[in-house]
Amino acid sequence: MDISVFLDVLVRRGITFFAGVPDSLLSAFCDEIVRRYGAFNSNHVVTHNEGGAVALASGHHLASGKIPCVYMQNSGIGNALNPAVSLTHPKVYGIPVLYVIGWRGAPGTHDEPQHVFQGEITLKLLADMGIDHYIIDKDTSIQNVENAFEGFDMLFAQGNSAAFVVKNGALCGSGHSYRNSYSLNREHAIGIVLEASGGDPVVATTGKISRELFGIRKHRAEGHERDFLTVGSMGHSIMIALGISMEQPKRRVWCLDGDGAVLMHMGSLAIVGSLAPSNLIHVVFNNTAHETVGGLPTAFETLDIETGALASGYRHAYSVADEESLRDVMEQVISQSGPSFVEVRVAIGSRPDLGRPTTQPQESKNAFMRLIV
Numbered sequence: 001m002d003i004s005v006f007l008d009v010l011v012r013r014g015i016t017f018f019a020g021v022p023d024s025l026l027s028a029f030c031d032e033i034v035r036r037y038g039a040f041n042s043n044h045v046v047t048h049n050e051g052g053a054v055a056l057a058s059g060h061h062l063a064s065g066k067i068p069c070v071y072m073q074n075s076g077i078g079n080a081l082n083p084a085v086s087l088t089h090p091k092v093y094g095i096p097v098l099y100v101i102g103w104r105g106a107p108g109t110h111d112e113p114q115h116v117f118q119g120e121i122t123l124k125l126l127a128d129m130g131i132d133h134y135i136i137d138k139d140t141s142i143q144n145v146e147n148a149f150e151g152f153d154m155l156f157a158q159g160n161s162a163a164f165v166v167k168n169g170a171l172c173g174s175g176h177s178y179r180n181s182y183s184l185n186r187e188h189a190i191g192i193v194l195e196a197s198g199g200d201p202v203v204a205t206t207g208k209i210s211r212e213l214f215g216i217r218k219h220r221a222e223g224h225e226r227d228f229l230t231v232g233s234m235g236h237s238i239m240i241a242l243g244i245s246m247e248q249p250k251r252r253v254w255c256l257d258g259d260g261a262v263l264m265h266m267g268s269l270a271i272v273g274s275l276a277p278s279n280l281i282h283v284v285f286n287n288t289a290h291e292t293v294g295g296l297p298t299a300f301e302t303l304d305i306e307t308g309a310l311a312s313g314y315r316h317a318y319s320v321a322d323e324e325s326l327r328d329v330m331e332q333v334i335s336q337s338g339p340s341f342v343e344v345r346v347a348i349g350s351r352p353d354l355g356r357p358t359t360q361p362q363e364s365k366n367a368f369m370r371l372i373v
């Protein structure tokens with residue numbers, strides 16, 4: 001289905017406010033919204049997490065009476081669950097929301113391990129939340145969408161929400177190119193950080209950072225047992241690393257994070273700061289984009305995260321954008337008492353032949369635990 005035609009259907013029904021976290025299955029949808037409205041304005045906001053998108057959409061409805069649209073990957077339903085059942089549900093305030101949800105791990109499709117169970121329970125979760133749904137696949141026509149809206153309109157009038165659940169390849173568009181002003185290659189920067197980490201345990205966030213870490217180890221003929229790859233659970237890598245650092249105070253622990261992941265749960269920075277583990281180093285690769293899921297911008301470009309980390313209680317904080325500065329900072333953090341925070345500003349983009357981890361999650365977990373326990 002052509003995404004421009006699909007979006008026109010929403011606009012004709014008065015839906016002109018969009019908020020959410022991008023998904024690769026919805027890349028055509030997200031790109032079209034950016035082309036029409038931009039990314040951070042009164043029509044469209046790329047939010048820090050999905051729950052925040054639901055709350056923001058609720059404010060839009062309260063002030064306008066219009067139906068807002070919230071988009072997300074199905075993994076984001078967990079973040080959206082709280083406001084969806086305690087704020088917008090008709091047994092509470094009855095705020096209608098149209099959801100557009102990418103169905104990763106749909107039964108019968110091949111997907112990454114972190115998406116399999118989520119895909120199995122997606123429709124059940126929506127049913128339990130009282131959200132009716134319509135599935136959009138490659139055979140869905142615009143008339144089908146129009147017909148689905150006839151039922152949705154009745155739900156909206158009663159304060160209920162509804163969802164379009166989008167399968168892989170169902171929506172198509174011309175694509176959009178995202179860039180930033182930074183030049184440092186992220187994979188190269190990860191390699192520099194790994195050189196400084198030595199044999200320390202490393203926790204890496206979901207997406208391309210974990211994939212590049214895995215690829216670097218493979219290229220260097222190194223084992224993967226030192227690395228815990230957070231293949232899902234976006235935004236939670238730093239708390240995993242914090243838990244390890246608290247239990248293993250004599251080990252230096254590294255967290256390789258991304259800007260979108262940090263934004264998703266920024267309260268974690270305050271927890272790190274309040275506990276102040278001296279053995280924790282938090283490295284955030286900031287390309288101001290949700291690159292793994294299409295490239296939409298994050299709000300990191302306007303954020304002074306170095307100051308924010310210090311205000312949260314990190315003992316040291318740095319921001320670098322070139323190789324020489326990164327190497328200098330690595331020498332400093334390995335000789336200092338932490339927690340330390342390092343923002344590394346990197347370019348958008350990765351190798352076209354970038355692979356994925358070939359080990360299974362439980363296999364990797366067991367190897368990691370044998371090393372550090």
